[in-house]
Amino acid sequence: MKKIILTVLFSVLLLGCKSKSATNTKLDNKSEVAIKGNWRIASVGFPGSDVMKLTSFDLADSKCFIGSTWKFVSNNNKGNFTLNSPSCTSYSTPITWFINKEGEFVMKILDEAKAKKVKSGYVLKVANQTASSFQLIEKVDVAGKITDVVYQFERLN
Template sequence: MKNKGILSVTAFSLLLLIFSACSTSKVAAPDGGGKVKVSGNWTVQNIDFEGISSKGFKVTVFDDAPYSCFVGSQWNLVASGNGTYTLPAGQDCVAGERPIFWGVATENGVPTFSFKKMPGGVKPAKITDGYKLTIKSVTDNSLVLQDDIYFEGKTIYINYHLTK
């Protein structure tokens, strides 16, 4: 039994090391245009959908708030991987800053943005759940992140359009 625990700790440590090694503030642009820095201060300008009409569609995103609460949210992505997102006040929105730990990587040729929510003083290694979005496009001043969710038997996509 002891060896199983050691193996689990070793496997988890290896996963953490891989995630940390992939955590960077730059990613290859999806159009092949070289590396683009993702760190910095971003604002979600709008959110749109593919595969479903947003009219009357309500969904909570990132286990936090309705998607509409994220329009106007501020994302502070520090190159170290630390960061925050701040939701503005609004109907059904709990305004405020949420700490995150984030990174970018390329998986099977697809650039991705991943983050973990970091509740009060917890270290990133202690958090096992997180969120992974596809980087659909990125330039020095714009970023489009796409989240895919399974809904009513099909995959739909939520696109977050951010600007610096």
């Protein structure tokens, strides 16, 4: 009997302490539909961005993302983006994405791989969403300090 009680208590503790993951929450379909379409990153900003370099999404300097074009398809959570800055190496890749109920934008860069084979991704906060613009905010370590990197999106059509 003691063994059964201990097992039940242990199970309750495990389930009660389960951490919440960005990927195991319900979707915010309203926010997803609102960003459906074609977008451009108008600016990328963070404190010290005028003197420091920062690599965004483990791909390129954050300044290379200014002017990049993004397509979001909300009915299947697919899309793509293209880096097209003349001073940077051009790059284009498919993505898979969603927005959860906590207002987090979760994205995987597929780059020649199927989504279920990609084991890592990015979680950014969605902010200031309107019909013509929105922001994605990424928390990164800049010179030993957690800093917000703000990607400002503008609708293209």
